[in-house]
Amino acid sequence: MTERTILVSTMEEREKLFIALYKGAFPAVARYVSKMGGTFDEAKDIFQDALVIYYEKAVAGEPDIRINAKAYLMGIAKHLWLKKFGVNSRHVSIDGIDTEEAEDVRVSDSRLLNFLQTAGKKCMELLRSFYYDQLPLNDIAETFGFSGVRSATVQKYKCLEKVRETVKEKALTYEDFLD
């Protein structure tokens, strides 16, 4: 997690980023979807999925994508549109942009998520900051009120262990879990 430029580290910063990306890139995406005969809701869904992909690539430190966010988002949006509605969409290439779309969430995973959202919200938020948002531990320690990196690390592993045990326990009750 070192050597990476931090994109945003708080919810407020993420909000500012998404407002800026919406204002900068949504008009072009909406124009494209409208031209292709799509609706406002379809443009919205596609753009929001594109934002998720953009964010995940950006926090993973993917080079280049932040240089021209608008072009990148437009590229992903076109790809998603053609994948959803186009013919031969499997062969659609978008100038070397690798778009790993969010896969559908399985029923068992979504039940487990619901459980963890209520039973272990604080742990899930901590783990999200580290593994999903890829924030540095000293930022995490500060945000979550730990005395330092060391205690944030210990708490991170405690939470991970807790989630692992929950996953294991729930796997026995959710039928499609190990498919």
Add this chain to the structure above:
Amino acid sequence: MRTSLIETEQIEAHLLQLSDTGNALVFEAKMLLDPELTDNVLWQQKAYHIVKLYGRDQLKREIESVHQQLFKDEQHQSFRQKIMRLFTKK
């Protein structure tokens, strides 16, 4: 850290490929001898997947809240009109 947390840390190093070759080999040998450890590796991998899904789910909620702001708040009226015009001209 207590022993189980050290093991969790070692599993993480294995799954996220953070170990050097020597430590990676030792860990793989330990897995061969300890089925419980192998089980924990599997469950921990699943835990990372769940954390990713959680992160994505929360992010989508944040994005939806931005969308609601932009398409409801008075201050973003001109932006909203610009977009809505694209879908009413047909």
